[in-house]
């Protein structure tokens with residue numbers, strides 16, 4: 001699974017009408033979309049997705065934010081996907097993100113930071129499975 005990662009265009013970026021721009025940057029960076037959908041997370045789902053952060057001071061606010069509107073999870077494929085995608089999106093805090101990164105361009109703040117990216121191959125596999133059934137991942141295209 002070391003060629004896949006999970007991206008999410010978060011509710012702030014959807015609300016700010018950045019879906020198209022963000023997908024364009026992702027595709028131009030050489031990632032292939034394997035699956036994509038728009039979904040409004042329930043409280044239960046957001047809590048489960050961010051379970052790893054449940055003891056962090058920002059957890060409750062994070063769950064509120066991620067349930068505040070629709071988001072767009074995207075399963076991506078590329079060699080070295082996890083690391084390359086995190087490079088593309090930049091630091092968690094947009095104030096610290098490099099020029100030209102997705103968060104520098106489109107995030108509002110460290111909390112409302114436009115996009116999610118998996119942090120390891122192991123978590124990428126889990127996070128893709130959280131949103132997509134195996135059969136929803138498109139294989140072998142373009143033909």
Ligand code: UDP
Nearest residue numbers: 058062091092110111112113115116117119
């Ligand atoms: N977050 C926050 N305050 C913080 C750190 C993180 O609100 O001080 C939010 C932010 O939306 C971030 C998410 O919690 O994307 C998950 O945090 P993580 O440390 O995993 O950052 P990421 O992997 O998204 O860069």
Ligand code: MG
Nearest residue numbers: 116117118119
């Ligand atoms: Mg993280």
